[in-house]
Every structure is written in C-alpha cells, then in structure tokens.
Amino acid sequence: MTSPYFPARTVLFEREEGGVTYRIPALLYIPKRAILLAFAEERLSPDDSHANVLVLRRGAFYRTYVEWGDMRVLKTASLEEHRSMNPCPVYDELTGTVFLFFIAVLGNTPESFQIMTGKNAARLCCVTSSDGGLTWSAVADLTEQVIGSVIEDWATFALGPGHGIQLRSGRLLVPAYTYHIDCKECFGKICKTTPHSFTFYSDDHGQSWHFGDFIPNLKTGECQLASVYEEDGSNVLYCNARSPLGCRVQALSLDDGAAFLPGQLVRKLVESNRGCHGSIVGFPAPLVRGSSRVPSPGRRRWLAGGCDYSHFLQKLHRLQKPRGKGAGSIPGTSIERAPQGHPRDESSEESLLSAAGGHPGQAAPGPLSQLATSFQTPTWVLYSHPTSHRSRVNLGVYLSTFPRNADSWTEPWVIYEGPSAYSDLAAIELPSSEPAATPGIPAITFACLYESGARYAHEEIAFCLFTLSEVIENIPTKLSSLGQSCQGGSKNQWKNCVTS
Template structure:
C-alpha cells in the first residue's frame, strides 16, 4: 500500500477517491474531495456552509508517479456550489464510454429551502455525474436524478440486445432499497429513479459497487451455423471469450496502441471500466472458405456488491443482473463474506483459461475490495477474486429465490479473502 502524498490540499482532509483511466491517452485520473479541517458532512448539510472542494491528481505512468493536486471547484462547479450544502464523489471507480467520454459518479445535497426562521430548512441528496469529452481538459456536470433521494453511486454503460445503449446508475438511498436510474444521453440527464426492491439497504444506507461486463456466448463456426440462426447464442459452458477479444484493462499489444483522439471505428476502445462495450467476433470454420467476419455487440450484464442485510452492515454479497434496465432482474445474493462488512468496489477482468470453449480463450473474473471485520465492518480491508463461473454456481440466474436448503448450502461455500497489507 502506498500513500499518495500529492493528493491533498493544505488544511483539508482528502476523501472519496474515484480512479478513472483514459484508454485513449493512457492517463490515469484520481478524483477526490477535500474538506476543510475536521468539518463533518452533517454540519455542512445542516448549515448549508459548503467547505468541500473537487480535486484531482493524474498519472502518465500507470500510477508509478502522480501530479500535484488540482482544485477544479471553481472551474467545474462555479457559482452553482452556493446551491449545494455539500457534495462528494463515488467513491470507487469511474468509467469511460466508447465515445471517449469520461464519467465520474457524484452526489450533492441540494439546498431546497435556504432559510426558514433563520435556520436552513431542507436539503435533499441527489446523484449525478461529472463528465469530460476532451480527455480531461475540461469538465461539466450533468443533471440530478430528479425524483428519489440518492447518494453515493456508481455507473455502468449498458449495451442491450436490440443494439441500444443506456448509462445505468446504481445509488445509495435512505429509503430502504437501492435506487437505479437510466440516462440515454451519456449522463447529461438522468430519467426518474426506481426503487430496486431486490437490493436492500441497511438503516441509513451503505455504499455499493456495480461493474458491467459483456455477456458470455456460445460461438458457432460459420459453416456449421444455420443461416436463420441469430448470432446471439446461449451462455457458454466454459464461460469464456475467444482469443480475438481484448481483455478489459489489459495493455494493448506492442505496436497496436491507439494514438490519442484517434479511435478506430472498427475496433472500439473499452476503457479500464468500460468493458460493457467490448465487441466480440464470431469465428469462422478454419476449413471453410474465408469470408468477412461477422461482428455483434454482446449485451451487458452487471455484478453488484453490497452488504446483504436490511438490519445492519453485515454479510457482503454479490448479485447479478442479466437485464439491468429491469429493476426486477436482480438475483438473490451470494454472500462472499459472513460478518460485519461495509463499503466495496468491484473490478472486471479476463484471465487466460485453458479449459475455455475456444482455444486460447479467457475466463470472466472479478475482484472485490471491501471493508470487513469480526466485530466491526471497519477493522480491515480485504480483497477477493472469483470468476463468473463461481457466481453462477452460487446464485440462481433467475430472480426467484432458490429452496432454503440450496441457498444455505451455497452461502456456506463463500470465497476466502486475503488481507491487503
């Protein structure tokens, strides 16, 4: 573990880190907020006296060295900050879209009524996103999720089976359940939020993480495929991808690195956290006459991590959604840690897999960093890795709950975690 000593402002404390990687330029951003002195968030909410700043450090060498902190508050938020009692980021990862747009999830306590008999009357938390279309040179912020109270959040770019794309936001809420909201213009405006009653919140809520990834498919040789058969297949037995697919987050092979501002139309550039946009080719029969390789866009599935109890921050679990637009699509959880647990962050990767259905294929895998302990959720930070195969073996694919005996057995088969030192 390394301390980023440049990620600070004088007389402020740094909070809510949110890393973001620009696949086009190779720049690694670390956004965070700084808060003056020891001023708590609650004091800012009650008084409306905002002492929070939006800051960022960057790295051009994959995190080996970092720039000094830049205070972006005036440049990005400007006079609007007078309407925010306070604000924060993520925490956790941001994402990059196929267009190159960078997105940082955020939330603000908006001052709905400034004074009532000399006292601040009302503030309401709303999730939104900061975004950049010029590789981080300039930033804007989008509109709030309008209807429900939402706070700490994360984003996923979701490709759907019909070829459309939406930006998905999953947010903390004090309403007893998570809230999800969709944007059809890449985060500038979010439609009304929905309560996700399959994803419970403990009292006052808790941060959770979401990560998108392309659904796994069966790959049928072109010569063997019926002409009327759609390209979309069923879930692979080995849950792998063919070797032509770029692994999300991996460094491009030497000589194939894309130059800044020159995206290839025929080879999308999924960023570190934009694996939902991977495009996978269907391989032809090697013995058949060569023909143009058909392409299709895999729909996005989402994995979500969060404490699974509605009573307290306990039992870290993961849920799966194969159709994120539908708030009822979430599965029952697989508990990966039994005991006190709180904040988490997920990452998606593809690992070499010798038993993949396609020679040289890769296995879909995940990493989860989360707070946990024996008596308190905040005793240590642990790191767990598991595959999509593990997830599918331990939670049902359908939203309906499995028989009690079966679910209990699966929960006992939780993955081990190791302490990050």
C-alpha cells in the first residue's frame, strides 16, 4: 500500500484568537492578468448570524506557484446595518470587468429564521472592479431592479457561493437558490418552503440582470454551473446542486440557464447529513496527438494533460459503469446524441481510440486546429466536496468525462484528509509553449480554495494547486475505504481512516 498523495497547501485565512472566523471561500482566475482572487466571509464567530464583511487576497499566478498579497477588507461591498455574505464573483472577458455578487442580510437575522417565518431579510448586491481586484466600485443594491415584487414569494435567497461563469455567447451567469414560499400558513406551520436552484444572468455585460426558472422537481440549494460541449458541437448548461436527499442533484438547461429540465439524483456524489456546498469547473478535454513525436500507425497514442490517454481510458473504463441506453438523449427533448462508444475489448488500443474519437485503420488525428470543423473538443468536469456521507471530512475531487450522465463520475481522489467543508475550484490553461503542456493544446492546472482544519472545518481556508495529470494518476483504481469506512462519528475519528 502506497502512502496517499496530497497537494501542497497554503493557508490564506486563519481563525483568530479572539474568535474571528473565515468561511465560505470563492475563487476566481483572471487569465489576461494571471491573477487569482480569493474571497471569504469574515465572521465574528463561526455562526452565520455573526457574518460581518467580505475579505480578499490577490494572488499572482506563476505556473507552479502563487504569490499572495495581504488580506484586505472589501469596504464598499456592504450595506449599512447589513452583513455581507456568499461572495460569488464572475469575470467578463470581453470588458475585463469583475462582478462580485453577494447578499447583504439585515442585522443578525439567520437564514433559518427567514425560512421559518417567510420574512426575507436578504438583498441582492454587487460591486465591480476593472483593474483585476485592486479597486472596487460603490455597492449597487439590485434587489428591486432585478427581483422586484417576486421577492414576496421568497422566504430568503442566496448566491453560489463560489464562482459564476461566462458563456461563449457573452452571457454572464451567477448561480443562486431561494426558499420559495409554498404556503404561508399550512397545517399549523407558520410557513412551508421548498429550496430551488436557479440563475441570475446578463446578456449586456452586466448593464441589466434577470433571473431564470427554478430546477422544478427536486429540492436543490447551493449550486454551481459549467458549460458542457460534446464532440458533435452540441452544448448544455450543467448545474450541480446541494440537496438534503443524500446525494447531489444535477440538472441541464438547453437555453443557457433561463430554464432547467427536471433534476436527477447523482448517487455517486454523496452528501453529508443535510448536505454541503460543492464546486464544479468545466475544462476542455485534452484529446490531442503529440505533434512533435508522430507515432507509428500500429501504436497510435493520445495524451491527456501529460498522461498516456489510452492508459487513462483503460483506467476510466474500470472505474465507471457502462453508459446506459438512455445516456444518448436528454430526457424531455427531441435532441438526440450518439451514445459514446465503449471498447469491445478493454485491452484493445484500437477500441479505446474509437471511444476517444479515433477510428481503427485510420491515421491518428493531428492537433485540434487541424481537425474537421464538425469536431468540438468535449468538456470534462471536475467536482470537489467532502467524501463522507456522515460528516464533513476528507475533501475529494471527482472527474466526469461525460457529465450529462449522472453515473459517469469516478471515485474521488482525496486531496485533504481531515475536517473540511466548502470549496471552490478554478481551471487554469497553461500555454502550449510551457514544458508541462502537451504539444498543440494547453495543459490544465486546477486551483482549489477550501475550508479545513485539524479539529473543525472552519479553522482555516487553504489553497492548493494540482494538475490534470495528478488527478488522473491519483483516482483510485478500486473502491477506497475512504468515504465508506471513514464515516467520522466524532471530530477526531477521521484520523483512524486509511486508504485501500
């Protein structure tokens, strides 16, 4: 048994002796500036009713490490007599503007009180930066303009937390959720509510904002989004949401977040107790032939972020269940997808290449720029979340090469062993000129900002970097005892957990 590998970590926010605590991480990468923005809530205690202000640390990305600046309070990101919560940044690449959305909650009103009484105390707020987070605008309270009278049907609402995304169309998307009031006085209860995930979106670079329809059928809360492309050029917006149903819920949108199809349970992605926030990030699948070393016809080899792709496909096929017959179409629509092929013989490299988009008897495809225009680099998705279903411990990352299929997720690679909770991911594409990159296509590095600690998950917020190659190499090849036997009844029992 080899020792588990954990990425090197840097603590960015740490609980202070007087009780000041930092929670709810949000991470944003700005490619043009090679800058990472790490946000968090500063609270007077771990309790959400003691949230206070938002804080920021700015990091310069140098490919293999990040140089972090000092922590500072975002003074403009606040409303008088309100506490600032749930940072959710999104970057407009076309204008170079960072939008930092957050909710401002009146006084010390906890979320639970709003849900119980149906009396919303949250406001939709935003500040912007045009210089990569160095300076920030005055706060804009968008509640009346964007939500209007509909807020009377919301017991409360919140954003993300974590990052929003921008689509190729230019649309900006901010993930959100609300507790919708189903009945104000039902069977002796003051208020009956149901949580639903949805999006705020803008098609004019943030000049105006709108909100879309809820995920209709399942209880969903804190969520994140990814734009997912497939080889045939088709696209869906993928939402992965927290749920009290024992596992995550995913839902797809065919109109860029204005409405969602019914949600699906993702049983491979377990929730702990009443659930925990998780993060997703989409990135282009690194399907490319090494142009500097053209293989012989009998030994076609594809690469994945520096790894032998055919080797990875063999590993992935052992980890994942075969895609069912229904995986080729989206329920409730007329859009049909050709099912992804499965190797007829797991040991056959030709079959594996067919599953990757190649065909036996043909020369291996060249770099992506030389492929047929009908071929679209597919999107893979990485997901981070505590891996136990009983407590918030052992933060792991899971990979899906076909996220539309709820059964496509691998087992997790645990990147932090111990108490851990909320996290946020960013994907960073290294230029193809970098030594770590595969010729012809950027290599992928991931950044993760997450809550962790020795005894409690709210002791600190740490940051780490790891590559797609490391994800592939560290995905368990068989079921790990981590997340099954590591159920962590007490806060210290996690230390007894071992990896198979």
